[in-house]
Amino acid sequence: MNRPVLRLYGLVVVLFGVLVVFTSRWTVFEAEALRDNELNRRELLQEQKIRRGTIRSADGELLARSVAGRGDTFGRRYPTAALFAHVIGYSYTTIGRAGLERSRNDELTGRRTELVSAFESILGRSEEGDDIRTTLDARAQQVAVTALRGSGHRGALVALDVKTGGVLALVSEPSYDPNGLDDPVTFARLNRDEENAPLVNRATQNGYPPGSTMKVVTAA
Known part of the structure; x- marks a missing residue:
């Protein structure tokens, strides 16, 4: 075999190795980061077929639930409207998630390992969140x-x-009603309101100068 052919063969092997390395990196080592990327709508669309778990207060009041939508999809409803808006947040395929709907998404969607999910699929079990x-x-x-x-x-x-x-209570004012927030007109209107910024959770997303720390000692 002549040298040009050997060089070409070596180049093909190297390129194939690079392809395997980067493919493994994205599908194995960085799979979770890609899955949780806010720009990745595939995960959100797939989760539409899962009945997300309910969210309740400590005294049992229903704060968020899933309702059947078109086909085999589900939507989200918030019975208390603006009362718990910032702490509970929202979950929509068009605008993403916020609040507990985002931070507790794995539990609410009942996320399992790929092996467990495949096993449950074989058994015909429907996907439901916790x-x-x-x-x-x-x-x-x-x-x-x-x-x-x-x-x-x-x-x-x-x-x-x-x-x-x-946390017994967490309030941010002005607030908003998360029901129907996926309506483009409604979301755009709230998002444009820079003076009141109703979508901003002032309890967790803003920084404030501390008050007098000695007042705690005095009060004690």
Whole structure:
């Protein structure tokens, strides 16, 4: 075999090796990052076929549930509307996710390993997410919303259980109704409101200068 043929053969082997390495990198080592990328709509479209789990407050009030849509897809509904909007968030294929709908997406979609998913598919089991019960208290949330709205100011309010650290209430004002937020006109209108910024969770997304830390010592 002459040298030009050997060189060509070697080049093909090297290129094939590079292809295998990068394909393995994207499909194995960086698969989770690609899956969770906000620009990857394939995951969102696939999850439409999964009945997401419910989200409830600590006292049992229903905060988010799934409803049957067209074909074999499901949509999301939020019975308390704007009351828990920022802490619960939303989940739509067109605008993505926010709040607990985003941070607890794996549990809500019942995400399993590929092997378990394949096994359940063979057994004919339908895909359903796990239900979540939060530490949020519906009455505390309502009191917090009423107090903050009554002040006439934009801002945030968070109440914690001093013994467990659990979040009892988390409010950001102005708020919004997550139902129907996937409507392009509604989302665009809220997104353009830079003065009130209702889509911004002021409790977790804004930075504030600390107040007098000695007040805690004085109060104690």
